[in-house]
Amino acid sequence: MTREALTYALWLGLCGSLSACGDSDAATPDAGPADSGPVDAGPPPASRPAATPLLQWVDAFIGTGGIGFNDIGSTYPGPAMPFGMIHPGPDTMNETGALVFTHCSGYAYRDRYIRAFSHTRMNGVGITDYGAVALMPTIGMSAERTTALGHRSSYDKESELASPGYYAVTLDEGDIRVELTSGLRAALHRYTFQAGSDATVLLDVAHALPEVRVDDGAITVLPESREFEGFVHFSGGYSGRFGGVRVYYVARFDRDFAAHGVWQAGALHEGETTRSGADVGGWARFDASSDREVSVAVGISFLDVARARMNLEAEAADLDFDRMRAAAESEWESQLARVEIEGRDERDFRIFYTALYHALLMPTLATESDGRYRGLDGEEHVADGFTYYTDLSLWDTYRTFHPWATLLWRDRATDFVKSMIAMAEQHGSYPRWPLGTGETGGMLGDPAVIVLADTWQRGVRDWDVARAYELARVSADGDPPSGGRGNMEPYLRLGFVPIESAGSSASKTMEYAYADDAVATLARAAGDDESAATYESRGRNYQNLWDAERELFIGRHEDGSWPAEVNERRWEDFYAEGNAWQYLWLAPHDVEGLAETMGGRERMLERLAFFFQESELERRTVGPPAWYWHGNEPDLHAPYLFAGLGDHDGSARWAAWARRTFYGDTPEGLPGNDDGGTMSAWYLFASLGLYPMAGDDDFVLGTPLWTRAVVHLEDGDLVIEAPEASAHAVYARSMSWNGAAIAGTRIEHVDVAAGGTLSFGMSASPE
Structure with a gap:
């Protein structure tokens, strides 16, 4: 959610009251706590396919309204x-x-x-x-x-x-x-x-x-x-x-x-x-x-x-207005038809196809019709063998949008990667938030390398990984003149960014560790196994913030001590757009290590369950929530950590709750900013029953919303079948891939991308 805590303070100060914000009809977002379990509404309605043309299901006004941090989608019609x-x-x-x-x-x-x-x-x-x-x-x-x-x-x-x-x-x-x-x-x-x-x-x-x-x-x-x-x-x-x-x-x-x-x-x-x-x-x-x-x-x-x-x-x-309109609508219909769904509720069709539409609005084409573009160095360049894009909200989009693009639009995913490599060549290091013709340095971390690693892991490899790795090391091993990550001297010396060195120091440490693990992936792909081991070890640096007494990741002082007082549900200065509970889960690249840090699998599952139970009870207001914040990025993946630890029912329950609670078909129907398609891509994955932990080579399995879905991929159709799926049947009593029972809670990306049939036997209660 590419905004800083100061924006929130200024916004509340300017608004004063909801009616002053010019959106009084949307000034009561609190609908009370949602029921976390399946909806018990009697027999489900009959399943049917989404009628064509699919354009009829796109409501471009979804996400254009709202007030406060929970439901301003910041989309446009x-x-x-x-x-x-x-x-x-x-x-x-x-x-x-x-x-x-x-x-x-x-x-x-x-x-x-x-x-x-x-x-x-x-x-x-x-x-x-x-x-x-x-x-x-x-x-x-x-x-x-x-x-x-x-x-x-x-x-x-x-x-x-x-x-x-x-x-x-x-x-x-x-x-x-x-x-x-x-x-x-x-x-x-x-x-x-x-x-x-x-x-x-x-x-x-x-x-x-x-x-x-x-x-x-x-x-x-x-x-x-x-x-x-x-x-x-x-x-x-x-x-x-x-x-x-x-x-x-x-x-x-x-x-x-x-x-x-x-x-x-x-x-x-x-x-x-x-x-x-x-x-x-x-x-x-x-x-x-x-x-x-x-x-x-x-x-x-x-x-x-x-x-x-x-x-x-x-x-x-x-x-010719009518010709251009017809061409635009034809292209959109073609893109929407990449996914055909069958379900029980027209509202769900509207949410899904609008999300698919929103996921196609950014990044922004920056290549002229003659193949030239203005780079981050301000100079004119030729996009040789690729299309150059800008407006990459990478701190947001690396988590869901880029894995979605890699699955559905391989050619675009390749262009995005090549654009980032070109930017690094011209700028001196990978950008965090390139906008138009420059690098803003917005947000934090090193998200571009996570996109690169994720794209490579998922089999889209028509790009120079050796050069990509060489450029990644510029920011991973120091602070280049172009900016890079920042605060790398203390990070490399101490294994964390201390409070004295920077604001958002804890968030930076955790994002840097995630990025280090991604650099390890690039190193292995480039044949540098020795360095890969070093970066992989640095990928555990988030553990250096573990305060065993508080059982939270807390910012540390230069001398290694923790602050005497920490409000675990407040935006402390050492977090970026979040609090200690929301950042507790930011190690999706190392779920087993995260569990070990917390005291084991059962302890982590216990804390996850508590986190979501409190989230369910929390009243939604205009301010940021204290618990699960689906409208922001650091804990976006949290519902799928249950399945990451083998508790598939936990993910089924809470992902269904999040789909139902935070998405709708009204102008207030997006949770927080859409963040360049990040929130929309989350819904797309969640409704299909798959979720990517960015940087991995597989998907964590959830459960689908649809009774049947066909995703037309480059190498074959992915068919997802769940005939009993409904609002009150969200648990899986069985899962199979091409007729063979699935052992575990993950499925390889390469298998999904090749096409096949993923089947779920659904139930209204866990077994």
């Missing part, structure tokens, strides 16, 4: 293409503005106004960035229209439609119908004005998401070619750390301009064609006396205006 560069959509606000924490994607479901339709954003993150290149249809032009308050419009909520390739809404100001669709690097808008109205379309260069600063920009109006062109240079919550991102654009209209102009600092310049600076924009008027429609294509680029125009020409030269 605008159209897109899978892992595309351009993300057109509405940026909204209320009467008093747009609260940062609820507008990280630019949109909040219950807002009353649309400020404009911008073209760059991320999915489900907890930091505001992007929001560049904003178009807005309006009526007439005046100095007032140059500001967000001046050109915003209330809108008819009942008119709003959203699906993966299409968005539409009717603006109250002028009764203007707005439709959006998208390609990979270019988008199309279609506006329908009222006959005879003073139809105007403006481009606001100064527009960005809340608290994102526009440092510079430019616009040139080209009446002969019916175009606007220019750039926006912005600095956001993360991009400001490296000097900001520059996005270039070309907007081409399908009709001649009746009039045009530019503005700067609120002053209109009718008939003029160019302005530059941080507060500029331009507009064009159109004759709507007989033809009420105006279409505009927008191409963007991270390199230059010429590439933006090239991208527009490649995808939208004909300005």
Whole structure:
């Protein structure tokens, strides 16, 4: 959940009360404790397949609402293409503005106004960035229209439609119908004005998401070619750390301009064609006396205006809105059809296919249509033999999204790995949170190497593992000038990061140990067995924080002592976005070692059961929970630790509870930020009955929600059968693979990826 504890404090301070947060309809997220056991609702409804087209099950408004840490998904309803560069959509606000924490994607479901339709954003993150290149249809032009308050419009909520390739809404100001669709690097808008109205379309260069600063920009109006062109240079919550991102654009209209102009600092310049600076924009008027429609294509680029125009020409030269929409919807239907499910509840179909959709929105394509891209060094490069991506929320996504990509989209998983290797080559070390054209250094740990190790372990190996390992050692063995992990001198000397050296010292130690185990995997793959043993040993460094008296992992001082007082349910300074109980489980790479540290398997299972029992009883509020925090990453895997220790019923029970408690089909239906598809990927795995401990070569077995699922993989179909599965039958009385009984609670990734039949005999009670 890529946000820091300070954000939470600021957010609560700004809100004061729930009603002040502009989302009062969602201000009562506490539904009381959920029943941890199976739902006892009588005989289950009949099972049936999800009807086609599968697009009908995607509700793009899921995750766009909510309040507080538990259910702000930070998703957006605008159209897109899978892992595309351009993300057109509405940026909204209320009467008093747009609260940062609820507008990280630019949109909040219950807002009353649309400020404009911008073209760059991320999915489900907890930091505001992007929001560049904003178009807005309006009526007439005046100095007032140059500001967000001046050109915003209330809108008819009942008119709003959203699906993966299409968005539409009717603006109250002028009764203007707005439709959006998208390609990979270019988008199309279609506006329908009222006959005879003073139809105007403006481009606001100064527009960005809340608290994102526009440092510079430019616009040139080209009446002969019916175009606007220019750039926006912005600095956001993360991009400001490296000097900001520059996005270039070309907007081409399908009709001649009746009039045009530019503005700067609120002053209109009718008939003029160019302005530059941080507060500029331009507009064009159109004759709507007989033809009420105006279409505009927008191409963007991270390199230059010429590439933006090239991208527009490649995808939208004909300005054919219906063609682009049909192509987008066809691509989405194809991607959704990779998984066919049968179940008992339409609500579950909506949650699943929306999760699959959300898992395809990040990372962001950063390769231009000619194969070039701007790297983390600021220079232009050629993506030779791969496609380069950016916006990698790695501290989040290494846990569930990347294993999902490796299973379902091997080619994309390879591109993600090669992108990270290219970033390390250019930046000097692996990034933690690359955004746009720079490295933010966001969050902590060394998550890229865990992605690399997981991808390799799961058999996707069309990349240079020797070079990947060499680059991994840069951060694993010291602190490079580029930043790397940080605090490596005391970590290597003491076996932990001491409190005196850094904030979040305990979290860093545990993440570093996890990453060290991943480096050991890369070392073995590269043939360096001696170093692999060293890194594998360092992978147990999390044990150096074990306070046997408290039975928790606690931050330590330089002299080895522990703090005298620790509130085990509070965000102490030595944890990042979590507390001692939530970090108690952060060693998924060493489950047996974790159990041994706690006093053995039975003691760990006892503590796990207590943790989840307390979680079940905890009332959900706007603040972070004290127990299991499904809306955040450090304990996301915890339900599957039961099965990791051989207690399959424990995982079946608590994973089903988490699915039922934290996911829904309303705007508040995602737990916390989606974090670049992390929460969505968790649901996808959990509903199929599989879970990856990132960095391993297998899956921990849970139990499926579906009576039958077919996952179309590259080497064969994975069929999952559980005919008795229902809301009240969540336990497995038997499990088999291709007809042979499964001994244990794990299944090899290589077997799953090759295709086969995984069968569950389900029951309403454990046996």
